[in-house]
Amino acid sequence: MEATPLRIRMEKTSHRNPNRRTGRLAFRRLITKIAALGILAATYSELRADIPWPEVVQRLAYENEKLARRPQGHGGEYFLVCTLYYTPMESGFTFQRGFDATPVTKPGLHGRTYPRDFLRSVKKEGFGRITTPVNGRHYIRYNAENSFAFAWTPTGGGGTLVARFSAATKLGQSVLRRGVIIETSSSTVKEVFGSTRWRIVDTGGGLRRWQVDLYYGEDEPLGPGRLMGRPRATTFEYAYSNVKIAK
Secondary structure (H helix, E strand, O other): OOOOOOOOOOOOOOOOOOOHHHHHHHHHHHHHHHHHHHHHHHHHHHHHOOOOHHHHHHHHHHHHHHHHOOOOOOOOEEEEEEEEEEEEEHHHOOOOOOOOOOEEOOOOOOOOOEEHHHHHHHHHHOEEEEEEEEOOEEEEEEOOOOOEEEEOOOEEOOEEOOOOOEEEEEOOOOOOOOOOEEEEOOHHHHHHHOOOEEEEEEEEOOOOOOEEEEEEEEEOEOOOHHHHHOEOOOOOOOEEEEEEEOO
C-alpha cells in the first residue's frame, strides 16, 4: 500500500523570531520522522489489515491495464494480490486459546470427534492435520455438503501441496493456469514465505481475478474468529506483487 502524502499548512508570520532557524530545523526533523512512520504504517497495515477488496480490485485493474498498454503488452508480467492459505493443526484449537473446542463429529469421520472450530477451519482451508492419525492417515479433508474424509496428505488438483511453493488461482484464467510457475517480486512475500518461486497446483471458484493464494504449510491458527484463517507464525494477510511467468 502506498503511504498517504502528509500535508501541513503553515501560518504566515509578520515578524522574525531569533530562534526561527533552530525551530525550522527541529520542525524539518519532525516532518521527516512523521513521513518515515507513515511509510512504515502503510507497509505494516498491508501485513495486518483485512483485505479491502473494493480497493484491491480497483488497484489490480489499474496496474494490469498499465502493463497491457506497454508496447510489448504484458510480456509475461502481471500485477497480482498475494494471499495465504495453510493447513491448520488440531493441536492449536483449545479452550485455553479461546476456541470453541467442543468435540463434534461429521459425516465421513465415522463417529470420531474433533474440536468444532478445527472442523470449521478445515472446511475453509480444505485440509487439516489431526493429532492422532487414523489408519495411518494424518489429515482430514473437506469434501462437500458438510462431509469430511481422512487423507494421507494435503493435495490440490495438481498433486501434493508443497509449503512455500504451491499456489492456487481463480479457475478460468488461461495465463495463470494449473502447472504454470510464477516468480513474485514482493519483498513482503519473500520475508513472510522465504520464497519467490511458485507452482500453480490448484484453482478455486472462491478466488478472484489477479489473486494468487500462496500455500504457507502446516501451523496452528493465529487465534479464534477471523484469525483462524492465518497461521500462528505470521500476521500476513495480503501483499501486492509484480509477477512474471517463469520460462
